[in-house]
Amino acid sequence: MAIIVQKFGGTSVADAEKIRRATERVIDAVKKGYHVVVVASARGKQTDQLVADALELNPDPPKREMDQLLSTGEQQSVSLFAMALDAAGYAAISLTGGQIRMLTDSAHTKARIISVDADRIHKQLEKGKIVIIAGFQGINEEEDITTLGRGGSDTTAVALAAVLGAEQCEIYTDVDGVYTTDPRIYPNAAKMQQISYDEMLELASLGAGVMHSRAIEFGKKYDVKIHVRSSSEETEGTIITHEVPQMEGVVVSGATIQKDLAKLSLVGVGNKPGNAARVFAQMANAKVVVNDIMQTEVSPDKANLSFTISASDLKAAREAVEKIGKDIECDSVFIRDDIAEVSVVGVGMRNHYGVAEAMFTALAKAQVNIDSITTSEIRISCIVDEDQAEKALKAVCDAFELDRPARHRAK
Ligand code: ADP
Ligand code: ASP
Ligand code: MG
Secondary structure (H helix, E strand, O other), rough: OOEEEEEOOOHHHHHHHHHHHHHHHHHOOOOOOOEEEEEEOOOOOOOHHHHHHHHHHOOOOHHHHHHHHHHHHHHHHHHHHHHHHHOOOEEEEEOOOHHHHHEOOOOOOOOOEEEOOOHHHHHHHHHHOEEEEEEOEOOOOOOOOOOOOOOOHHHHHHHHHHHHHOOOOEEEOOOOOEEEEOOOOOOOEEEEEEEEEHHHHHHHHOOOOOHHHHHHHHHHHHHOOOEEEEEEOOOOOEEEEEOOHHHHHHOOOOEEEEEEEEEEEEEEEEEEOOHHHHHHHHHOOOOOEEEEEEEEEEEOOEEEEEEEEEEHHHHHHHHHHHHHHOOOOOOEEEEEEEEEEEEEEEEHHHHHOOOOHHHHHHHOOOOOOEEEEEOOOOEEEEEEEHHHHHHHHHHHHHHOOOOOHHOOOOO
């Protein structure tokens, strides 16, 4: 019997009525003959509330304790979900990350999955049960609870779909698919019927909160068909899949905004072999994930090195830089945490010229100053002042006509 994984996000399990509605999706799939594995997130804004509770007691809570706390949100959802299915006459069992041996590394609050033991899930499915798994959590080798980073239930779902060989992984959420940009910020954004893993990975890594970026990495690596769709309407959503030739015709498929960033600039670093390696070895030691790196030689013996990180890693990154400042002969460190990044993404950029010019012109017309620019083969990103970021995103979306489906754009 084919397996389907259905993931329900926080808003889709926020209250009893929503859980009941979600169980209807599950029961539909059972009636179609599927073995169903459900992954559920914490209810509504519960994870935010737990974070706030922690910060009220400790401005810098130990990360291990944070994971211990945050994982409780998902544990509540899954048992309630199983109870709702039981009430509807369907046998179900809820399991935590630990109970399915979702083994991760020990990077608390942003752990990465190493392996999953699918046996227990298969056994329960064989018994005819619907299996409800707590998203976002795992255990490390010491059996301590870990979490996968905010939004990480998507990754639990896609990883399980990969391990179980599921036919599809459905992501039920509060939007009916992936849009050209966040519809909450740009209400005219257009829904996409499909999007390639590479584009979705860039969008997700650059702030498109609709999917956790690690989920897309798993999807691409293990060939999982991902369907992002609405939990309240029965419409088709967006399929995330391998690139097909017509996708190349679309120059810019989406735009993102990423806030909560910080940029560290190491000014006047000794221009000699090994210094960049020293800086990023320290970052890795401190478990700081580095986004974009920019280095320029400014004289024969000095270079400037800048990089962006998530604002939540700023304290760890600053301490790491302080440790090695002298070794790398750094003159001064300049830090900004009032920035945001606006990006455009599209596989079609590989074969088109003029995209950078169109983006910079749009920002100039909107009177937005660009702090720095980074690019990859399929994206262009500009760091701007945080208080100008939404204006910048709107200007870019207008310039690339992201208010309409790709086939209706002039360019
Ligand atoms: P869930 O709790 O179901 O995981 P999330 O809040 O994590 O839901 O993700 C859904 C939200 O992602 C949407 O409400 C939307 O505001 C936001 N979002 C950001 N970028 C996009 C995009 N490109 N397309 C659709 N939604 C987006
Ligand atoms: N509950 C977690 C969060 O709010 C995980 C998730 O929703 O995917 O980030
Ligand atoms: Mg989410």
